[in-house]
Amino acid sequence: MTATTPGGWLLVLALTLPAGAMLLGFVAGGRHAQRIALGALAIWLAIALAVALQVQASGAPLAYVIGGWQPPLGMALRADGLAAAMLLTGAVVLLAVALFGQGAYDTPRGAAETRAAYAFWCFLPALAAALAAAFLGGDLFNLFVALEMLTFTALALACLDGKPSQFKSELRYLLFALIGSVLYLLGAGLLYGAYGTLDIALLAGRTRADAPTMVAGALMTAGLIAKMALFPLHFWLPPAHAGAPAAASALLSGLVVKGAFVLLLRLWFWVLPAPVVLGGGTVLAALGATAIVIGSVVALRQERLKLLVAYSTVAQMGYLFLMFPLLAAADADAASRAWLGGVLQAVSHALAKSAMFLAAGLIAVSLGHDRVTSLGGAARVMPITVIAFALGGLSLMGLPPSGGFTAKWLLLRASVETGQWWWSLVILTGGLLTGGYVYRIVAAALAPPAPGCVARAVPRPQELCVLALAVASMLLGVLPLYALGLVRVGAP
Amino acid sequence: MSVVIGIFSAVCVLAGAFFFLAGTVGLIRFPDTLSRVHALTKADNLGLGLIVLGLLPLASGAGVALKLVLIWALVLVGGATAAQLIGAAAAKDER
Amino acid sequence: MSGTDILALAACGLVAIGLYGVVAQAEVLRKIIAFNLLGAGVFLLFGVVARRGAAAGLAADPVPQAMVITGLVVAFAATALALVLTLRLHQITGAATVAEDPPSGAAPDPASEP
């Protein structure tokens, strides 16, 4: 029995406000769309903050029963610590990217509406609505619709430039994403056939380890990891993310892949029965470990800055899967640490990676190219951007005092405590390799400019947006521990 | 009375089904586009007409009967137009 | 074996056929058609689930039916999007597949972007 909690209406607002803003912007167009999007995203951040505070204060998940129709017939929105933390992360990144995007997608007063600007300002609130639906949704079919909202938005943002070279990798991405959604839906159908409901809270603890449930779990997992680009289904991601315009890459790598991640957590730790989680978690973690090593090594060898950052996403997503076998362990303390570490990794990667993609975009604009070997002089023209890139890199490496450090430290500790020490080797190796490719970029950017290199200055407000994201990913590491307790509210 | 209606309906629907079958055989067996379209539209329009005719006495009211006739009319208009367009395209290809 | 079971097996067969087509065919357009066959199989499975849940005088459980109607519309929108992208790709580059380009074109040049 789900009951609407005090403050549950905030969840409705978190979903309807960006959706309504998108629709209004769609109708009004041009300059209005831009103002509506900026206003809505600012309010959305306030709502996300209110949700997080409410969850933190009450120590229990928020819930809202839609239309008063109880599940299983009706549906509920729910916000536990995971949802609240991801919602807040999404709001911060989206607002920063929106402010950043004012540089490239501004529609001055009196100017005619242009294609790229209109699409950008409509799809920012659209992405906010899609993320809210994915994080707050309490029904597996409703989450399918949320996944498709994410797919459409991501695709349109990636094609924003209208560059012919981009269409092929985006089409490949779309095919992957659509097949992933369909496999997910297939599993959801089986679950409905077996249990007569798709409400996550009702399914929790009720599922049996029988054939329909196992097959449904396998199909849904396959679909979701295709969307998350887990090794060996990763090869669509780097060209699709690297080829998109910087603002879009930041959103794709930072946020869109996290939508599928939250669904995967819901599936594994709420819906599937414990024996399946115990066995399957190790397989997922092994794939994740492979992704960490291969993604980092390939990133190390990239010649183009944006492709390097995109391969780094493949590697960093791998860390998220290390929590699966640790959470299933018997040691409750260690499992709780793994949960916190995994979710923190998702949050800190979202902040750091979006900062790094935006920084890479600014560097490419300034130098007119993004070849790793000739970044010389970048640090002189735009020190703030290079610092932001380096700070993001520190978080990816897992050096203190960054959010990435806390996340990786918690995962490391949990892996030793549960006796699965081999994962800690992977974490350390990944950190070293990450250090390698981040150092490569920063060293190249600090080098003196090559003769004949003309670097343009970039707008200061854009640089500050990037820095804000990078600093946020650092601040995560110095947050007092009770603030991190948010993530533990309603944890499995 | 109801027996007569039942026999009438069954005969009409069976005859309609036969025309559909004939039209489909024509679609598969005839050599070129024009004669295929010819076989298909003629036979199917007549077949559907017979089926509708057979179902009319069984309709529960005037509204349902009207809908049945409307379905036949719409298929007739759509089929005729499509046949014309396909025929024109085929003739253009031959030239 | 009941009629619903037979249709359930048809749904599984349709999923298998669609999956094969999506993986093994080269042209994007055929992949999109196969994706739709795959989707049809998935929806049919929902239909079987709905039929099995027939109760209270209803021929089928209305909840999975409503899900299929929603799903069909979403699948149509996805197909339209994929087709537009296919057409634009073809108009600009002449390509009809999403196979990897030769190495020269593999690394898109992001230099020209804002």
Add this chain to the structure above:
Amino acid sequence: MTAGLLFDLMMALAVLGTAAWTLAARTQFAAVIGFVATGLLLSLVWVRLGAVDVALTEAAIGAGATGVIILYVVARLRGGTAEISAATPSRAQRALAALLAVAVGGVLALAVLNLPDPAPSLAEAALAGSAPLGLGNPVSAVLMAHRGLDTLLESVVLVFAVLAVWSMAADHRWGGAPGPVFRREESGPLSLLARVLPPVGIVVGIYIAWVGADAPGGKFQGGTILAAMWILPWIAGLARPPSITDWRLRLMIAAGPLTFLCVGLAGFAVADGFLSYPPSFAKPLILLIEAAMTLSVAAALACLIAGPPERRLPPESMAADRR
């Protein structure tokens, strides 16, 4: 009983046969025909499954509208044989794909045949839940009330899709009307159909949307017919579609979800909260949403079928150019 079983077996074999033929078809055109045939057979299967609402939607959207857009793209793709044969997977790869497909299908069959008996069902709850809303069709009640959030988000997804399709346009064509330019045909069968059919078709479309409250039908099925009636005069060159920057077209596309959203939020003030309807006003409010949604589904589907603008300039400036 055995006759029904035999019929189901035949339908299953026919569906699988046309689907396999679709994959094996030599030309893309033939593949589309195979796909549409599969879809039409499937809508018969849906009737067998007792889901007439879905059968209508499958015929209108799954087979009909989807078939039309695929066909429309097939007609415009040319050549690329060398590239296709280079990209075609090798025999070993195809064998592997077949193995994967058979494995997934087999495992799926195992799962489906092991679903619990008696099956869990929400039929009773849905039936009980649709009576207070005054809706005789429980599928409509589930769509509009119990799972209203799905339908709301889905209508928003349609707007996303239209915008995404438009945003694939070339920059200099922004502001044009959706789709390519069709030559005006003064006479001929298409032109005649485009003049004769819409009045009847519009009535049929509205009827199907209207009847959805109590019988099979509804906004998606009716909206698809309306979209077809709108597109027909475009294709015949008899009517010009509006420019994509025209706010009236945009409002038409967004009206459904906006109305749904407003009624949903009004529930906070006049009923039990978001997406709940006041008991005495439930049916009129649902009909209001359905009406707006029918309009929006029709406009969105028409725009999705037409595709991004391919005319150089909007109609007004084209006329100005000529002068």
